[in-house]
Structure formats: structure tokens, C-alpha cells
Amino acid sequence: MVDGSMKKENAYVTIGELGEYIGQEVALAGWVVTLRSSGKILFLVLRDGTGICQGVLEKTAEHDALFDSLSHLGQESSIEMKGVVRVESRAPGGYELAVSGGRVIGESRDFPITPKEHGIDFLLRQRHLWLRSSRQTAIMRIRDTVTFAIREFFHNREFKLVDTPIFAPSVGEGASTLFEVDYFGQPVYLAQTGQLYLESAAMALRKVYCFGPTFRAEKSKTRRHLTEFWMVEPEVAFIDLDGLLELAEDFICSIVGKVLEKNRSDLELLGRDIGKLEKVQKPFARVTYSEAVEILHGSRAEKLLRVEYSQLEKLIAELEAELEASTQQQATVTKAWQKDKLGARIIEIRDQLAEARESLKNIPLHLELAKGFNWGKDLGGSDETIISKLHERPVFVTHYPRMTKAFYMRQDRANEQVVENFDLLAPEGVGEIIGGSVREEELDRLLARMKEEGLATEPYEWYLDLRRYGSVPHGGFGLGIERTLGWICGLKHIREAIAFPRMMGKVYP
RNA sequence: UCCUCGAUAGCUCAAUGGUAGAGCAGCCGGCUGUUAACCGGCAGGUUGUAGGUUCGAGUCCUACUCGAGGAGCCA
Structure with a gap:
């Protein structure tokens, strides 16, 4: 491209672009990851947000003062580091800096997160600092790709972004699961969806979507729940269920494709099985709710559960061995650090x-739940896990019983016991990442459903107006960002998928 | 709300009912190619809280608090 000086945003070169400066003297600015000193030589690993780079400094007469000042830096001190870039296979990242100058920008002493194992409770209390770790930055980069891919996908398809309100005056079903806020003396609720508002906008712009935070006050303490999470919801006029499924399928393939294209090294760092993501191609399997019930009984x-049971038994036997x-090895090794490494492995095991x-303990329960499942109930978490494990790709489950679903979902005209809705279950047992439906466009049917649910019509008059003034078939869905990231990144818990997770009983930092 | 498990040094963990320890992080010293470097030294504690059993409790019992992940509910 152009010469180095033209590329700089300021006086510093970033680690990400070091390859373009081999043999040249550059200045880097970043934070100390680790520092090792051997009396006459020191290795300083610097992190600058774009990568990591090892600086090497020998203690010579010329650099005596510099050597002393750098060798006493604490982990995460921010510094400026100057030197000549050279290729070095032994260095992490492939390049290193022969340090010739440096300056402390901000000191750091006793950084809480040490290069050791930490418990989740501690890490979440240090979330503002935990974000600096390689694993967390990898997840944040993938989140950025996912977010951008979402906007790009809708933008390219002529969807318009419409921001829906966070304060919602009335609630649909299940008021207890929402956060109540005092709004000048009137109770309002933090939004759990932008959908009803989006339906209005779809009647104006045809294809719209919203993308923002959403809130649930459910007292759920599981690896797939947050009280505040991000959701993207498209809504389309003149679309039917098949059209929605196709849209969702293209959408997911596009997101996963972008991550595979841009974040391979991040996925590798996370230890993700990339082959499993590469299998995410059209078409996804489609089963109806009724078929799902048969699968659960069948x-x-x-x-599947029996195979899983025996695999787990095998795994447990291996781990025990x-x-x-x-444990025996640990008793025989002499070096303290060997004992320590084995100790860490033992904790892991x-x-x-x-x-x-x-x-293992849960499998008989899941089997029982699956066997005892009756048509008419909503699918439980373990039921979804079973369905999703039977497929390598995401699976659509459609046509749920009317009575388990929200009043606005369109009744199937061929079978009024079910609605034209769908959930998308991510594979590998991850479960639901999308929920959506065609919306009931007929005023009379909508009113009948509201009556069935015991809902007052008055707060919904504006929504009912959409059926009075040029109603059209329409529908949409909502995708949970953190659950999607949890699946793509292979996270055990979705709390790692957002910078500052909000969970039941946790709002710090 | 229910079920299961847990809480010991800043962190991760040890400790038959019998003198509370180790590694990492921190501080001091040594070491010229380290990869969570290594070697030696120093410092670091109201064992979650309140009771109880016992000659003696980190360990046993009861209650509570907080946390983890399942169920329900959900994206």
C-alpha cells in the first residue's frame, strides 16, 4: 500500500500491522501481559487491542536504566515501547521487538486476575478487567462480526431499522416476568420485545427490523438466561410462514458464514469445532410440533439418550482413571511447579x-419428560435439546398448540388448534435461538383470542387499529444475540457473550 | 419457588475430630532466549454468619446468608 508513516493514525503503530514494518523502528502503545526477566535479558509481552507482541531487552550499559524501569512493571501496566521489528518464530505472534526505548504511561500494581485459574464468581466481580483476557476479546470480536453481519444482512435486503421503545405502558401475558418502572407515578415496564411496535412500522415501510436490549425479570438461574439481553427482530408485510422460515435460514447462514470468514483465529482460540459451524448450510430440517412430540415418544x-448415557458412563470411567x-503422579513428582500443573489438571478433571x-443423572429424567410429554404442552428445555441433538444443522419446529402461544400468533386455518409459528433450535443441544410467527391479521380472530386469554382490549386499541386500516398478512421473528453467540463460540454459559452480563442477583460492575 | 452441590490467604486449592498449609499474585535477591520461565528468601488467616455436640471443631449437627447449575419460565 502506502508507506508506513501515511498509515498511522497517530505516532503509534499497532501490533496488528507489525508485519508491514519488518526491519523498521516503531513505537507501540499497550498493556503488559507478562514480564520475565533473567537478570540480563527480559521478555515483555505487550497487548494493544490488535494483537500481542513480545519485546526483548538485553541489559547493556546503554540500556541499563531502561532495563531496570521495565523489569519492575506490574501486570497490565500501560506503556509505550520502541524498537526494531524482526521476524522471530519463538515469539508469540511471529514478530518481536528489539526494545530500544520505553515509557510508562500508567502504572499497575497487584492486578487481580493472575495467569492462573479463577472461579466464575471472582471473574464476574472483575468483569471490567476480565474483558482484557484473550478469550474475552475473542468473544467480543465475534460479537462485533455477528452484529455487523445482522445489520448488513437486513440492509442488503432493503429492511429499514426502526428503534422501538424501551418503556412499554401495557403488558401482554405474564406481567410478573417484566421489570416494573415508576414512570412519573404510572407503572410501565421495560420492553421484552419491540414486536407490536414493529408491526406498525411494517405497515409503513414493508420490511423493518429493530435491534436493541430487552428485559426479562424471570427468576431463572441457568446457563442460557440473562435478565438483560439483546434481540434483533425483523417484521415483514406480505409474508407467510414459508417465507419467514426461508428468511431465518438465510439469516443464520449469513451470520455464521461471516464469522467463519472473519474470526477463524478467534474460534480456534476458543477451542470451537469449526467443522460443526461449516455444516450450517441450507436447508434446515423442519418438523412440526406434532411430529416433535412423536419423536420424543419414539x-x-x-x-439417542441411551447412547448418550453409555458415552457419559465411558467418559466418567476415563476421567476417573x-x-x-x-493424583498418584502428583505424589511422585518432585518439582513444585510440576505438582502445581498436575494440581490444575486435577481440578479440571x-x-x-x-x-x-x-x-448422567439428568438423562433418566429427560427420558421420562420426553416419554410423558403430552400434546398441548410447550416444549421444555430438555425436549428441545433432544430434538436439536438429532440434527447436525439448526432445526425449525413449527405449528405449536394455540393455547401455549401468544394471542397475536396467526391461527392455522387448516387446523385451528395450532398457530403458524416457529422456533429455531441451534444444534449440539444448544436449543432455542429464534422464536417467531405469522401474526393474526383478522380483527375478529384477534379479538376472540384476546378474550380467550382474558386480555383487556383497551390498552391494545392502537394495535387493533393495524387490523382496521388495511390489514395484511405479515410476520416476523426475534433472534437472541447472546444465545446465538453462545452457540457460535461454543460457550458453556451465555454470560460470556455480553460485556457486562445482567443476571438474577448480579448487577456489579 | 423447588432440587442438588458449594463457601479455608488477594486468587486456585490442601488439611483421619488433634500445631491451618502449598502454588500463583506481591516484595527482596539470583539467572542472557523465556513461552503460566526457573531457583532461593520474606510477607500474607476472626476457615461465610449465628448457635450446638466434644477435653478439643476448618472438619460433626441445626438455622441463616451468599454463590453455582438444573427444574419451571423463556430468547
């Missing part, structure tokens, strides 16, 4: 063992 589900071996035993 031999495939039972076989390794635990035994590691115990964690995995505990998790495997928990899963």
Missing part, C-alpha cells in the same frame, strides 16, 4: 467429572 429419542493416575455425573 425410539429415536430413546436411542485419569484422576487416579494424576474434577470439574468435568462433576458435570458429566450431573448430565
Whole structure:
């Protein structure tokens, strides 16, 4: 491209662009990741938000003062580091800096997050600092790709972004699951969806979407729940269920494709099985709710759970053997650091063992839930897991019983017991990431459903107007960003998918 | 709301009912190619809270608090 000086946004070169400066002297600015000193030589690993780079400094007469000032820096001190860039296979990242100058920008002492294992409670209390770790930055980069891919996808298809309100005056069903806010003496609720407002906008712009935070006050403490999460919701006029499924399918393929294109190294850092993401191609399987119930009752589900049960038993036996071996080995090794490394591995094995035993214990319960499932109930978490594990790609489940779903979902004219809705279940047992439906466009049917649910019509008059003034078939869906990221990144818990997770009983920092 | 498990140094964890320890982080010293470097030293504690059993409790019992992940509910 152009010469180096033209590219600089300021006096500093970033680590990401070091490859273009081999043999040249550059100045980097960043934070100290680790620092090792051997008396006469020191290695300083710097992180600047674009990558990591090792600086090497020898203690010579010329650099004596510099050596002393750098060798006493604490982890995460911010510094400026100057030197000549050279290729070095032993250095992380492939380049290193022969340090010739440096300056402390901001000191750091006793950084709480050490290069050791930490518990989740501690890490969440240090979330503002935890964000700096390689794993967390990888997730944030993937989130950025996902967010951008979403906007790009809708923009390219002529969808218009419409921002819907966070304060919602009335609630649909289940008022207890929303956060109440005092709005000048009047109770309002933090939005759990922008959908009803979006339907209005779809009657204006035809294809619209909203993308923002959404709030649920459910007292759920599981790995797939947050009280504040981000959701993107498209809404389209003149669309039917098939059209919605196609849209959702293209949407998911587009998002996953972009992440595969832009974040391979991040996925590798997270230890994600990339082959599983590469299988995310059209078409996705489609089963109706009624078929899902049959699957749950049938031999495939039972076989799946039995296979899983024996695999878990095998895994547990292996882990127990390794635990035994590691424990014995730990008693025989002499070096303290060897004991420590084995100790860390033992803790890891115990964690995995505990998790495997928990899963094993749950399988008979899941089997029982699946067998005892009756048509008319909503699918439970374990039921969804079973359906999703039977497929390598995401699966659509459509046509749920009318009575388990919201009043605005369109009744199937061929079978009025069910509605034209769908959930999209991500594979690998992740479960629901999308929920959507065609909306009931006939005023009379909508009013009948509201009556059935015992809903007052008065707060919804504006919404009913959409059926009075040129109603058209329309529909849409909502995608949970954190759940999607959890699936793409292979996270155990979606709390890592957002910078500052809000969970039941956790609002700090 | 229910079920299961847990709480010991800043962090991760040890400790048959019998003198509370180790590693990391911190501080001091040593070491010229380290990859969570290594070696030596120093410092670091009201064992979540309140009771109880006992000659003696980190360990046993009861209650509570907080946390983890399941169920329900949901994206």
C-alpha cells in the first residue's frame, strides 16, 4: 500500500500491522501481559487491542536504566515501547521487538486476575478487567462480526431499522416476568420485545427490523438466561410462514458464514469445532410440533439418550482413571511447579467429572419428560435439546398448540388448534435461538383470542387499529444475540457473550 | 419457588475430630532466549454468619446468608 508513516493514525503503530514494518523502528502503545526477566535479558509481552507482541531487552550499559524501569512493571501496566521489528518464530505472534526505548504511561500494581485459574464468581466481580483476557476479546470480536453481519444482512435486503421503545405502558401475558418502572407515578415496564411496535412500522415501510436490549425479570438461574439481553427482530408485510422460515435460514447462514470468514483465529482460540459451524448450510430440517412430540415418544429419542448415557458412563470411567493416575503422579513428582500443573489438571478433571455425573443423572429424567410429554404442552428445555441433538444443522419446529402461544400468533386455518409459528433450535443441544410467527391479521380472530386469554382490549386499541386500516398478512421473528453467540463460540454459559452480563442477583460492575 | 452441590490467604486449592498449609499474585535477591520461565528468601488467616455436640471443631449437627447449575419460565 502506502508507506508506513501515511498509515498511522497517530505516532503509534499497532501490533496488528507489525508485519508491514519488518526491519523498521516503531513505537507501540499497550498493556503488559507478562514480564520475565533473567537478570540480563527480559521478555515483555505487550497487548494493544490488535494483537500481542513480545519485546526483548538485553541489559547493556546503554540500556541499563531502561532495563531496570521495565523489569519492575506490574501486570497490565500501560506503556509505550520502541524498537526494531524482526521476524522471530519463538515469539508469540511471529514478530518481536528489539526494545530500544520505553515509557510508562500508567502504572499497575497487584492486578487481580493472575495467569492462573479463577472461579466464575471472582471473574464476574472483575468483569471490567476480565474483558482484557484473550478469550474475552475473542468473544467480543465475534460479537462485533455477528452484529455487523445482522445489520448488513437486513440492509442488503432493503429492511429499514426502526428503534422501538424501551418503556412499554401495557403488558401482554405474564406481567410478573417484566421489570416494573415508576414512570412519573404510572407503572410501565421495560420492553421484552419491540414486536407490536414493529408491526406498525411494517405497515409503513414493508420490511423493518429493530435491534436493541430487552428485559426479562424471570427468576431463572441457568446457563442460557440473562435478565438483560439483546434481540434483533425483523417484521415483514406480505409474508407467510414459508417465507419467514426461508428468511431465518438465510439469516443464520449469513451470520455464521461471516464469522467463519472473519474470526477463524478467534474460534480456534476458543477451542470451537469449526467443522460443526461449516455444516450450517441450507436447508434446515423442519418438523412440526406434532411430529416433535412423536419423536420424543419414539425410539429415536430413546436411542439417542441411551447412547448418550453409555458415552457419559465411558467418559466418567476415563476421567476417573485419569484422576487416579494424576493424583498418584502428583505424589511422585518432585518439582513444585510440576505438582502445581498436575494440581490444575486435577481440578479440571474434577470439574468435568462433576458435570458429566450431573448430565448422567439428568438423562433418566429427560427420558421420562420426553416419554410423558403430552400434546398441548410447550416444549421444555430438555425436549428441545433432544430434538436439536438429532440434527447436525439448526432445526425449525413449527405449528405449536394455540393455547401455549401468544394471542397475536396467526391461527392455522387448516387446523385451528395450532398457530403458524416457529422456533429455531441451534444444534449440539444448544436449543432455542429464534422464536417467531405469522401474526393474526383478522380483527375478529384477534379479538376472540384476546378474550380467550382474558386480555383487556383497551390498552391494545392502537394495535387493533393495524387490523382496521388495511390489514395484511405479515410476520416476523426475534433472534437472541447472546444465545446465538453462545452457540457460535461454543460457550458453556451465555454470560460470556455480553460485556457486562445482567443476571438474577448480579448487577456489579 | 423447588432440587442438588458449594463457601479455608488477594486468587486456585490442601488439611483421619488433634500445631491451618502449598502454588500463583506481591516484595527482596539470583539467572542472557523465556513461552503460566526457573531457583532461593520474606510477607500474607476472626476457615461465610449465628448457635450446638466434644477435653478439643476448618472438619460433626441445626438455622441463616451468599454463590453455582438444573427444574419451571423463556430468547
